Amino acid sequence: MSESESLLAIENLGYRYGEREAVKAVAFEVKRGECFGLLGANGAGKTTTISCIAGLLSEWTGSMQFCGHAFRPAQVTADRAKLGFVPQELAIYPNLTAEENLRFFAKLCGVARADLAAAIKRNLELSGLTARRQDLVRTFSGGMQRRLNLAVGLLHSPALVLLDEPTVGVDPQSRNHLFETLLRLKSEGLSLLYTTHYMEEAERLCDRIGIINEGAIVAIGTPRELAAGIDQPDANLEEVFLHLTGKRLRDE
């Protein structure tokens, strides 16, 4: 892989919550036009990792590079503007309409006034909410709110979109719509960093997967490479995951 293919490179990333080390020496890279998946159990460190990258956490150790340049999203606004962020919790306003939500976030993300209407129209179509654009978000179903949450993250045409478990609490139809939307965006050249603990999501969507366990990356590769890495070429992703992370229940 040449340097020019790497969009985001994370080296030796660490983060502590007080005495507890949530992320330990995490290292991976996301290539241009790739969907990279972070697969881990609850409490494995996925959200902490993605929060460091999104600039929500600032006291991390290690280094990040974006297009070969130092990347400090917590300190540099221009760095944050390169990212789209779709958080695990819904980050939209229930008492605004879908269109008002998109307009509000587009303005905050710095979308030019001339491009505002086109960006809102494009993302309403992308999320399948054009017909409901004037309705208050509190009247939407969970799946519709998830789709709008995704649309907000795409408004300013970022180079890389961070998706933190975006399908939590979503019905199969809305989940399928989300996948189709993400696959279409990927085919258009958008890079994605996707965290999940659902194996089928990772298999369907991700080109490469990093398996994270107790704050550390334990394996990285395509699903086929991961299976080969445990000497079980026919193993599915769930078998690989359980082999690498164990069957012990996780309580955090």
Add this chain to the structure above:
Amino acid sequence: MNILAAAWTLAQKDLRSFVRDRTALMLSILVPIALVSVFGWIMAYAFGGSGGMPKVELHVANLSDSPASQRFVANLAGLDMIRVREVELDAESRSAGDSPLVDARLQRIMMATSPHPDSSCRLRREYASAMRHPQTANASRSRSEDGGSGGADKRYTSCYG
């Protein structure tokens, strides 16, 4: 986006969101009105229903006939916050037992006296002593007015107490 434009965008969003939130509207408009009404009613009831602050009742015993003391009492009566009630504190009224000093109605008293008349000075000393040592003053007064019998004057005591 500069900070003013961002603040305006946030304010617009918050205003829209607030206006559409009926619970927030109720809490921020109707509840304060209800609280003001309830506490206003309670306060008006507590202060006699007149609204506003009650006047301070001030008993004035003018023991001097000088023009200065007359003007002083008149000026006091002209103040909004004070209701002046002139009282007599001469020896006859005290012995008759109908003075405010001896019937427990008195809360505040201002005595305007001549510079040296003996009666005024005696009364002032007696009153001051009573305020410091009610029981002693009571006994002393009882002795002097009851021919030294030492009997307790309950009304006099309750006045100073």
